[in-house]
Amino acid sequence: MSTPTVISIDGMGGDHAPEIIVRGIAMARERHPLIKFLIFGDEALLKPLVALEAILSDCCEIRHCPDRITGDAKPSQAIRTGRNSSLWKSIEAVKAGEAAAIVSAGNTGALMAMSKLIMRTLPGIDRPAICALFPTMRGETAMLDLGANAQCDARNLLEFAVMGECFARALLGIERPTIGLLNIGSEDLKGTDTLKEAAGILKSSHLDIEFHGFVEGDDITKGTVDVVVTDGFTGNVSLKTAEGTAKLFSQFLKNAIKSSFLAQIGMLLAKPVIMQVMARTDPRKYNGALFVGLNGVAVKSHGGTDGFGFANAVGVAYDMIARDLNRRIGQELERIGSTTAALQAVASK
């Protein structure tokens, strides 16, 4: 395993680019000494930042791009006018075989639209989804879609179920991952017509999938199922609600400790385990969402993350490549392909 893994980086994407991007890849390189980076963006800005990180001196090539995609750009507009942007060029490097994956903290919609256009989707997949892991009482649960598709029909949800199942099998090593559809009640009669339709098909199908049924918002962290399937609107709100709640909890804890001298003494003793809990629920640790369903590896980092968070997103891309995940997902999709096609035919009318 001495071949280096080249990862393509959108140097200009996100709220704190390019500073935290360069800091993040330096941290990622510390963890994975075999990574090399192709970083795209404004050379005049990137060069001095890279020069500050000694560890990047022999593993980082800067490719100058004059343009950047802003966070508020419409995906359609980004595609039309962004061919010289750092985002476009960094995705193209994967398509061209120069890099094995692309990581960006930039505009989610533009990353998705450009990735679909340049990389194309896996055979049988209409809509790629954003998939990531959540910490749970029982370990980790995969959830998708976290924001790629605001409105979904039953067919989209079925595709997500199939992809999520493959993802959990490959990444979490679970032989028969259980799948749950996120709803506002576990009873069959609850929720929207789209959800009822999707559940009906998943239940009655010959798909070789462990369909658990409907799950609710608190089932995510309970770890009731291995894969939680939902539309991108609900998934995104749920993800951000969870992040916000974790931050609130840490903040309350910090404030409370500051307010008491005895607690401060106590915390000196308890610090190692408190730090352990903070680390375990740190949203930055879970930063890095896979765009699953693409014919290539694209990882989206949170736009507002710091260097530590961005390094974790690079780590997700690295893991995807190391575990040859996309090829395994492709094989899984091929294996159940005929059934999926049949299901989609049912779902589409």
Add this chain to the structure above:
Amino acid sequence: MSTPTVISIDGMGGDHAPEIIVRGIAMARERHPLIKFLIFGDEALLKPLVALEAILSDCCEIRHCPDRITGDAKPSQAIRTGRNSSLWKSIEAVKAGEAAAIVSAGNTGALMAMSKLIMRTLPGIDRPAICALFPTMRGETAMLDLGANAQCDARNLLEFAVMGECFARALLGIERPTIGLLNIGSEDLKGTDTLKEAAGILKSSHLDIEFHGFVEGDDITKGTVDVVVTDGFTGNVSLKTAEGTAKLFSQFLKNAIKSSFLAQIGMLLAKPVIMQVMARTDPRKYNGALFVGLNGVAVKSHGGTDGFGFANAVGVAYDMIARDLNRRIGQELERIGSTTAALQAVASK
């Protein structure tokens, strides 16, 4: 203020009824010595439970009802066949003026459907919503709808904005509460067509409302706005995700402390402030959601709560009555009534 407040209780609703219901009202009575209870349900079950609670001996009347509405009953079916149920009878007691509010931990859909049928809605309100407070970095934020209406159009969202504004003004004492529409991005181009339509009307309107614009999932706990408006599907998933995340955090903390002797010693010193944080984020503390928009006070408790949680839901009902909240909401709605009607006309076509 020596007049007793009578609260009507659905004695048979929820996962652990009637045990935790009776425990809960006993705890509520300890906090509010002026409450009296009318409790509806199976007398043979309720009588011995009430007899165990000395504090209830002179403030609790049991009314026997042979039927109960199960958690999986469809609202339409509950209305047709549930006229002798504890839920129906407990709502009727409010309509009849025997009680000032009803509290139930039972079937949410049935409680909403029956309440609408028996109490009717406030003038100008088409769809009542479920509204509750969330703890935030800045204090508390009201959020609605938390699950009454799975699918909402722009008109529904406008009604929620108007009601949420009144709720925050009266309950949180904020002169000009800020309103945010929950979305998957704060930019104008994000989200569904329904959200864009609702935002457009709220922005361009002459409604005397501080419309902040779109907010995201993590803005809820940040306290970015005083009122978060969303459809009942998203609101319910978000609420339950937040509850699940808070539980996960506490569980991780407990496990970590157990694993280290030093941490256990430290925790003895820090215990008071840790307990304070736990109490501040305890979902049971926030148990009790108001069905806002009804011509009467109906409070829904979590179905799976315990006595402590149910007592808090009774406390919410008590506060609503003490602050004469519904009359104030009615006045507010009347004040902005003509504008609302105009908006609804716009929204409905």
